[in-house]
Amino acid sequence: MKKNPETSTGRRTFLKAAAGFMGATVFGGLPFRSFAQASALAPADRCFVFVYFSGGWDQLLAFDPRDPDVFTVDRIAETRIQPGYNLFTDARFPDRPVVPSTRAGAAPSNITFGPAVGDRLAAHYDLMAVVRGINMTTLAHEEGMRYFITGKRPIGAAARGSSTATEVVGQMMPRVPIPSIAYNVETYNDNYPGNANALKVSQSRDLLLTLAASTRQLDSELEKQLVDFRGQPISCEEAAYGAGGVGSTYSTSRDQMRQVLSGRLDNAFRFELAENAEVRSFYGLPTSGPYDNAAGRAALVATALKKGISQCVSINLAGGLDTHFGTQTTHAINQRAGFDALGALVDDLRRTAHPGGGNFMDHTTILVFSEFARTPTINSTSGRDHHLTNSCLLMGAGLKHNLTFGKSGDIGMAPAVVDLATGQSDPTNGTSILPEHIIATVLASAKLDYSITRVEPLKALLA
Incomplete structure (x- = not known):
């Protein structure tokens, strides 16, 4: 596939940043589907x-x-x-x-x-x-x-x-x-x-x-790209980064975060x-x-x-x-x-x-x-x-x-x-x-x- 030279540098920056923070997610190994379908949080058995x-x-x-x-x-x-x-x-x-x-x-x-x-x-x-x-x-x-x-x-x-x-x-x-x-x-x-x-x-x-939930407006191009990640076409470079699961990990982590925020656990x-x-x-x-x-x-x-x-x-x-x-x-x-x-x-x-x-x-x-x-x-x-x-x-x-x-x-x-x-x-x-x-x-x-x-x-x- 052919890379778009106008977006290559920005997308590369985004993808590398994504790869860096994906490992630090705090939402465990719980699959999003199970998390989202749970009607109530259940205490750990231990x-x-x-x-x-x-x-x-x-x-x-x-x-x-x-x-x-x-x-x-x-x-x-x-x-x-x-x-x-x-x-x-x-x-x-x-x-x-x-x-x-x-x-x-x-x-x-x-x-x-x-x-x-x-x-x-x-x-x-x-x-x-x-x-x-x-x-x-x-x-x-x-x-x-x-x-x-x-x-x-x-x-x-x-x-x-x-x-x-x-x-x-x-x-x-x-x-x-x-x-x-x-x-x-x-x-x-x-x-x-x-x-x-x-x-x-x-x-x-x-x-x-x-x-x-944050009420702050997005103030950087990187944040805007993160929010819009799933709607973007996939390039060869992106596919290479995604081969390690970066894209799916980000998607899952974002959906889990949305579920947590919508549940207002802070209350x-x-x-x-x-x-x-x-x-x-x-x-x-x-x-x-x-x-x-x-x-x-x-x-x-x-x-x-x-x-x-x-x-x-x-x-x-x-x-x-x-x-x-x-x-x-x-x-x-x-x-x-x-x-x-x-x-x-x-x-x-x-x-x-x-x-x-x-x-x-x-x-x-x-x-x-x-x-x-x-x-x-x-x-x-x-x-x-x-x-x-x-x-x-x-x-x-x-x-x-x-x-x-x-x-x-x-x-x-x-x-x-x-x-x-x-x-x-x-x-x-x-x-x-x-x-x-x-x-x-x-x-x-x-x-x-x-x-x-x-x-x-x-x-x-x-x-």
Whole structure:
């Protein structure tokens, strides 16, 4: 066929641009015909929530507390552990670890929580597994964060591999419009097609702008060509580009986008609307936005999962934790805001029936983590510094519940050396618990391939 010299350059620019962005579509592998014919969005049968507490949390306040009657001030030189619970200036925080009241119909709690974990989250101990004594092998913020997100030790500060959420979506190919959302959390895709990418947002407004229909006029020739793509004659050059599926991929992606926009999915996250009054009430949200505090973020997660919009949500739920000076109270307040929001999210998922049977927590796996912990002793500026030994919280589907695995040392809270089959201390033949063990466990909890971690999951945690 003969090329038209007047349009060749512009069409080539368009086609190459199209080829570039096609791989980044967020609308998964769901065929448009199935998507368009669905009368209502259906929640994924298995959902995942990855909750990040940014800055390095104080695990003595959270999931690895110590008894202040044993680890006393006069023994600090011996134990190198200072709980510091007597330093609180806010009556909301008790001066000792908390064992939650027994939940109706459940066994008593086998988990002891630090004072920053409020009653709302601790009440769900019967859905939890706490892992203690994790060796982060790094004290750098970026490295620790990326290590936990991917389950692979970074090269320097550079992430290796895909985010765990990307692994989940890439393997499961969920039939939801936006398979993965990453809210103020880094996300990576190492080896999956673009439809496994997370939709990245840094605030709730970003999500609304993505899902809402645009009223902006086309302001470039490229955009006009994109809109008019299907009406143009096909040249030899275009056929060559289209041989790789660019044309059909664009067509499908555009139609999926139109379907999403026509469904006004953005309204589900506009919590100021009258139709979302119950959500506002449940999460204690104001009548007008933006809804970017911890409670608003938790409401966003619940909405995305319950309405069948997403399968995975990765979210930064607490910040202000990189404090090397100040009081115990400041750190406890920042953690409590995140833990209370997480407790509300679990309340919501637990009270809501899932169309596949049971409630949403029966179909949801939650991982709560930070890049490392804070030192078990308090420094000269009344704060805590970076510490290798970490802990994390696992909840929900595919896991055993109401248990702890591993243990940090009673001297300086050193990383655990344990029998990975049982979690019991084994100084002679034991192994350090690493972030890759946690990620392998999350993937195995849904019977997914965890070989990318190059370790076995913590099988004692698997249901």
